[in-house]
Amino acid sequence: xxxxxxxxLLLAPAPALAWGQNGHRVTGAIADAHLSPRARAAVKEILGxxxxxxxxxxPDFMRSxxxxxxxxxxxxxxxxxxxIGKGYAGPPPEGDAATALKRFxxxxxxxxxxxxxxxxxxxFVIHIxxxxxxxxxxxxxxxxxxxxxxxxxxxxxxNLHTVWDTLLIENQNLSYTEWTHWLLAAATPQQMxxxxxxxxxxxxxxxxxxxxxxxxxxxxxxxxYVFQQNDTLRRQLSKGGFRLASYLNALFDAAPSK
Numbered sequence: 001x002x003x004x005x006x007x008x009l010l011l012a013p014a015p016a017l018a019w020g021q022n023g024h025r026v027t028g029a030i031a032d033a034h035l036s037p038r039a040r041a042a043v044k045e046i047l048g049x050x051x052x053x054x055x056x057x058x059p060d061f062m063r064s065x066x067x068x069x070x071x072x073x074x075x076x077x078x079x080x081x082x083x084i085g086k087g088y089a090g091p092p093p094e095g096d097a098a099t100a101l102k103r104f105x106x107x108x109x110x111x112x113x114x115x116x117x118x119x120x121x122x123x124f125v126i127h128i129x130x131x132x133x134x135x136x137x138x139x140x141x142x143x144x145x146x147x148x149x150x151x152x153x154x155x156x157x158x159n160l161h162t163v164w165d166t167l168l169i170e171n172q173n174l175s176y177t178e179w180t181h182w183l184l185a186a187a188t189p190q191q192m193x194x195x196x197x198x199x200x201x202x203x204x205x206x207x208x209x210x211x212x213x214x215x216x217x218x219x220x221x222x223x224x225y226v227f228q229q230n231d232t233l234r235r236q237l238s239k240g241g242f243r244l245a246s247y248l249n250a251l252f253d254a255a256p257s258k
Contacts, residue, residue, distance in 0.1 A: 019134050020166030021057045023237060025176035027130040028056035030241020033184060035248060042252040046118045052126055053176065059127040078131050080204060083141040088204050098200055101128045105251055129247055132200060133240030135214060136161050138207035151219040163221060164214065168233050171226060183238045195239045196246040203243055210236065
C-alpha cells in the first residue's frame with residue numbers, strides 16, 4: 001500500500017450508499033460509449049476485460065468486506081456535505097468525494113503505481129463521478145443525504161436517499177442496458193455538450209440546485225412523485241455518464257506517457 005493510501009486511512013461517519021447497482025452501471029455504460037481512443041486504451045490497460053459498467057459498482061460491493069479500510073476509512077469518499085445556501089468550502093478532516101476523486105485520479109494515471117493500486121483508483125474514480133451526480137450525495141448538513149428523511153414508497157417504509165439510490169430506478173423494471181440504450185438515444189447533441197463538463201465543482205454546484213427539488217411535501221410517495229421526478233432522474237443518470245466520459249477523456253488524454 002502506498003503512502004497515499006495510508007494517508008487516506010482515517011475514521012469516517014456512518015455510510016450513505018450511492019446510486020444503486022443499476023444506476024452506477026448506467027452511468028458507466030453511457031460513459032463507455034463516449035470514451036476517446038486514448039482513454040479507452042488506458043481503461044483497458046488498467047482494468048483488462050472489466051468494463052466501465054462492471055467496475056462502477058465495485059467500491060460499494062467492497063464495503064461488505066470486513067477490513068477497516070472498507071468498513072470505516074473509505075466511507076467519506078462517496079459524498080460531500082454542503083449546508084443549504086452554501087457552496088463547496090473544502091473537505092472535512094477525513095476527506096470527501098471531491099478530495100478522493102483528485103487523489104485517485106492522480107494514482108490511476110501514474111504509470112509508476114502498481115497495477116493493483118491503479119485498478120483500485122480507477123474503480124473509485126468511475127464510482128465517485130456517478131456518486132456526485134446523485135444529488136443526495138451532495139447532501140444537506142444534518143440529514144445524512146436524505147437517509148434521515150423517512151418516507152414510504154408505495155406503502156413500504158424507507159428513506160429519501162434509498163428512493164433516489166435505487167427505488168425510482170428499479171420501479172421502471174428496466175435492465176441497465178435498456179436504461180442506457182434509451183438514455184443515449186434521447187440525449188440531444190446540445191444536452192451532451194451541456195452535460196459533459198469535466199469539472200467536479202460544476203457537478204457539485206448542479207447537484208446542490210437539483211437536490212432542493214427532491215424533498216417531498218408529503219412523505220407518502222407514490223405515482224405522483226415518480227411522475228414528478230422522472231425527468232430529473234433521467235437527466236441525472238445521463239449527466240453522470242457524459243461527465244464520466246469527459247472526465248476520463250481529460251484524465252487520460254493528458255496522462256504522462258511511460
